Amino acid sequence: MSNHDNHDDPLLLDHEADGIRELDNKLPRWWVWLFNLTILFSVIYLAYYHVFAKGDLKQYGQMVAEYRAEKAIGDRLKGAAMARFESSLATVEPSKDAATLAEGRALFERNCAPCHRIDGGGLVGPNLTDDFWIHGPTFADNVRTIWNGVTEKGMLAWKDQGMKPNEVLAVASYIYTLRGAKLEKPGKPPENQVPAQTGPNEYE
Amino acid sequence: MNVETFRYDNKIVRAFAIATVVWAVVGMSAGILAATQLFWPEANLALQYITFGRVRPLHTNAVIFAFVGNGMFTGIYYSLQRLCKARMFSDFLSWFNFWGWNAIIVAAAITLPLGFTTSKEYAELEWPIDIAIAVVWVAFTINLLGTILKRRERHMYVAIWFYIATAVTVAVLHIFNSLSMPAGFLKSYPVYAGVQDALVQWWYGHNAVAFFLTTPYLGLMYYFLPKAANRPVFSYRLSIIHFWALIFVYIWAGPHHLLYTALPDWAQSLGMVFSVMLVAPSWGGMLNGLLTLRGAWDKVRQDPMLKFMVVAVTAYGMATLEGPTLAIKSVNSLSHYTDWTIAHVHTGALGWNGFLTFSVLYWLFPRLYNTKLWSTKLANYHFWIGLLGMMFYVVPMYTSGVTQGLMWKQFTDDGFMQYPNFLETVLQILPMYQLRAVGGLLYLAGVVLMAVNLYQTARSGKLVEEEEAKAAPLSAQPVHEEKKYRPHRFLEAKPVLFTALTILAILIGGLVEIVPLYLIKSNVPTIASVKPYTPLELLGRDIYIREGCVGCHSQMVRPFRSETERYGDYSKVGEFIYDHPFLWGSKRTGPDLHRVGRKYPDAWHYNHMEDPRSTSPGSVMPPYPWLLTQTLDTNVLPARIKALRKVGVPYPDGYENGDAQKDLASQQRDVVVGLSLGEVNAKPDREIIALIAYLQRLGTDIKNQSQTIAAQ
Numbered sequence: 008m009s010n011h012d013n014h015d016d017p018l019l020l021d022h023e024a025d026g027i028r029e030l031d032n033k034l035p036r037w038w039v040w041l042f043n044l045t046i047l048f049s050v051i052y053l054a055y056y057h058v059f060a061k062g063d064l065k066q067y068g069q070m071v072a073e074y075r076a077e078k079a080i081g082d083r084l085k086g087a088a089m090a091r092f093e094s095s096l097a098t099v100e101p102s103k104d105a106a107t108l109a110e111g112r113a114l115f116e117r118n119c120a121p122c123h124r125i126d127g128g129g130l131v132g133p134n135l136t137d138d139f140w141i142h143g144p145t146f147a148d149n150v151r152t153i154w155n156g157v158t159e160k161g162m163l164a165w166k167d168q169g170m171k172p173n174e175v176l177a178v179a180s181y182i183y184t185l186r187g188a189k190l191e192k193p194g195k196p197p198e199n200q201v202p203a204q205t206g207p208n209e210y211e
Numbered sequence: 212m213n214v215e216t217f218r219y220d221n222k223i224v225r226a227f228a229i230a231t232v233v234w235a236v237v238g239m240s241a242g243i244l245a246a247t248q249l250f251w252p253e254a255n256l257a258l259q260y261i262t263f264g265r266v267r268p269l270h271t272n273a274v275i276f277a278f279v280g281n282g283m284f285t286g287i288y289y290s291l292q293r294l295c296k297a298r299m300f301s302d303f304l305s306w307f308n309f310w311g312w313n314a315i316i317v318a319a320a321i322t323l324p325l326g327f328t329t330s331k332e333y334a335e336l337e338w339p340i341d342i343a344i345a346v347v348w349v350a351f352t353i354n355l356l357g358t359i360l361k362r363r364e365r366h367m368y369v370a371i372w373f374y375i376a377t378a379v380t381v382a383v384l385h386i387f388n389s390l391s392m393p394a395g396f397l398k399s400y401p402v403y404a405g406v407q408d409a410l411v412q413w414w415y416g417h418n419a420v421a422f423f424l425t426t427p428y429l430g431l432m433y434y435f436l437p438k439a440a441n442r443p444v445f446s447y448r449l450s451i452i453h454f455w456a457l458i459f460v461y462i463w464a465g466p467h468h469l470l471y472t473a474l475p476d477w478a479q480s481l482g483m484v485f486s487v488m489l490v491a492p493s494w495g496g497m498l499n500g501l502l503t504l505r506g507a508w509d510k511v512r513q514d515p516m517l518k519f520m521v522v523a524v525t526a527y528g529m530a531t532l533e534g535p536t537l538a539i540k541s542v543n544s545l546s547h548y549t550d551w552t553i554a555h556v557h558t559g560a561l562g563w564n565g566f567l568t569f570s571v572l573y574w575l576f577p578r579l580y581n582t583k584l585w586s587t588k589l590a591n592y593h594f595w596i597g598l599l600g601m602m603f604y605v606v607p608m609y610t611s612g613v614t615q616g617l618m619w620k621q622f623t624d625d626g627f628m629q630y631p632n633f634l635e636t637v638l639q640i641l642p643m644y645q646l647r648a649v650g651g652l653l654y655l656a657g658v659v660l661m662a663v664n665l666y667q668t669a670r671s672g673k674l675v676e677e678e679e680a681k682a683a684p685l686s687a688q689p690v691h692e693e694k695k696y697r698p699h700r701f702l703e704a705k706p707v708l709f710t711a712l713t714i715l716a717i718l719i720g721g722l723v724e725i726v727p728l729y730l731i732k733s734n735v736p737t738i739a740s741v742k743p744y745t746p747l748e749l750l751g752r753d754i755y756i757r758e759g760c761v762g763c764h765s766q767m768v769r770p771f772r773s774e775t776e777r778y779g780d781y782s783k784v785g786e787f788i789y790d791h792p793f794l795w796g797s798k799r800t801g802p803d804l805h806r807v808g809r810k811y812p813d814a815w816h817y818n819h820m821e822d823p824r825s826t827s828p829g830s831v832m833p834p835y836p837w838l839l840t841q842t843l844d845t846n847v848l849p850a851r852i853k854a855l856r857k858v859g860v861p862y863p864d865g866y867e868n869g870d871a872q873k874d875l876a877s878q879q880r881d882v883v884v885g886l887s888l889g890e891v892n893a894k895p896d897r898e899i900i901a902l903i904a905y906l907q908r909l910g911t912d913i914k915n916q917s918q919t920i921a922a923q
Contacts, residue, residue: 016443019443020447020693021693022366022693022700024294024364024366024368025290025293025294025296025364025368025434025438026438027368027434027437027438027443027444028437028443028444029443029444029446029447029450030443030444030445030446030447031446031447031448031695032445032446032448032449032502033446033448034446034448034449034452035449035498038449038491038494038495038498041490041491041494042456042488042490042491042492045487045488045490045491046488048484048487049484049485049487049488052480052483052484053480053481053484056476056480057476057477057480068475068476069476069480069540070471070476070479070770071770073770074770074771074772074775074781077771077772078772078775080626081622081626081772081776082626082772083626084624084625084626085625085626085627086626087625088625088626088627116828117632117634117826117827117828120826121811121812121814121815121818121826121889122812122815122889130814130888130889130890131812131814131888131889161812168631169627169628169631169776169777170631171623171625171627171631
């Protein structure tokens, strides 16, 4: 089988392989330019980021220089928001909004249940349904404990775990509803704690 | 003129062709099983052998090495004989190649579900099988070069250039990436660690795409497309330029799989710019294919074989433009670890490799059996179902990849992560996973139609086992050179020199990138507090490898605030110096695990492995109840410690003769105590204990360093 319908093509080269012929077409212009441009881009890129790198780029390299810049901006925004939240801690109140409590419940089951049990009865972490509060009985105390953690006892500082202020309020509000809950399985007993006044609880 | 009569071997071509079709069905079925588990984990039927982590490498190995591998051999064994006007060099080597290759695949299909894996992507098979691969591949290479040497056609056609590049490069890649220290039958540790292992692996992995999935198929395109269209190739000059540019540039591009990881900046930049420079050489192949069809587009309308070919070449063009785009660092920072990569590789796999294989098979069967295709209509149905399947596969994967990538990076105005819970970003894309499985099912349905069609075609004719041909020996042929291309025409008549230059072209990039990583110490700054794994952690890590956890979980936190806020400090190169193999991963179906150590209590891990939905409602991670019941095999410990010591991990001499076992038992007890704090009663000798020990160690050594500094 040969390419007999093209015998008159002036570009046809005179070699063949198993009947396959080849044309002597020039390289498409745009293709040559595409190739040249990618080479030019590469030279400029390597020169800018490596050969003639200056400042942070030279000191830290591209990745870490970019990261430091990005982190500085993000941490500033987040730091300001956290400071605003912390200054409001004295006056926070538990939410009774159903949507907020549902969000708090979801957060609790995902983040808190591994240590405090799904019903709040306590596992590694203490029982959250009784009247014994190790780190303060008020709602604000709870919020502060969740936010700052008690790292020496294994309680995480949730501000460092990506939990946002409104989420901490939601989960603390949900925990507030657990106070005095009747558990199917007995909760974890208190450990040398003095019972504290837990304050009025309309969910009881 | 002295004319010789000889016979082309069609039996070997048919054998490879049948294997191609069989493995297509097997490999794609494994793909659908894996895809289904991603939205419906129970599809593993609670069997460890077909759980996602083990099925995924089975799928990739079956479609790459079994389906495409046999497809490649089918096309090469057919076209090479005719382009050389010679029978294959050795019938023995031909059949050794066939049975050897397919026995290796059967071995893969047995060992991978059993959990024997190196965990290195597309190089998962353990060392005895690796040796078999090397032997069979060398046999193929000898058969290929031998046929070329006894050819009756003075000049090697462009398809043969690509075959040569394939044979020699795959040999180099396979051997260097597989260098490892056996620690028993079917268990080994790579000689490389951490970043070095990562770079060698992706030098291999990327060039497996280049020289296993691309160059041989370009060779097939150069033979079967002009044959079927009965048109001359568009540009001989373009063939020359794009061939040499492609094989030289391709080999440098591996580091683009490691952008923003702990790989040194300079190596990342080289990987990126060489990827960008790869667009034009790749498109040279696409242009030479599509422009060859000028004046023959009416045939494309009628001939399903050409339809498949056109879509294949177009998909190649799209994938090779997309690849360099994904290799640009800023694009990669979004796309990496997401389904975008999955979409990209399937454009290449389903479009380029799949459709080109189908095209070749539809063309070959009528010729092998001296008959007509049983049903052109059925082939057309296959074409449209296959195309629809591709769309249903690729479009949802783009959607889910971009969606999830953006969700991972989204911050609130206050600088908090918008979606701090990884699972939320998974639940968002589950509908896309369902659509993707439908796409895969459609594509497989097309393959089944093809199998029926080819079977009926074969039945309607009779195999021409030995096809007679005539040609004069080279010595009797006049030497005639076209002046215009004299240097290259000269080279095409010198196969040994040609092969030597090819090897040179493919070695340069790898050497420049890999060697400095060994010789220049500043590339891998060490961290004093990073220590080898304890015996229990080591065995836990081997379980992590066995279960294929790396298929869904990376261990590489990139230096982005969106990752350091979510996972913890970004990963440093010095943290991985004892990681044989590296387990950085390339896809996050679940969250990164590099900083998971000490993040959760032991009991959380126990409950999570027993039933992931108990700790993470809605999670698509499979349960691993067998880890809770299976006893940890500690007899393997001495061999593993010795093997690791030989590759440079500083376990004290004689540690494996008692001390290691004592340390192991004591750490087992520690984990059991840790579990009891969370009301979990576990026996110390279970596999889960080792896995928890490993997970709790991950990424924590560097924290010890900061504690030491703080204490001082």
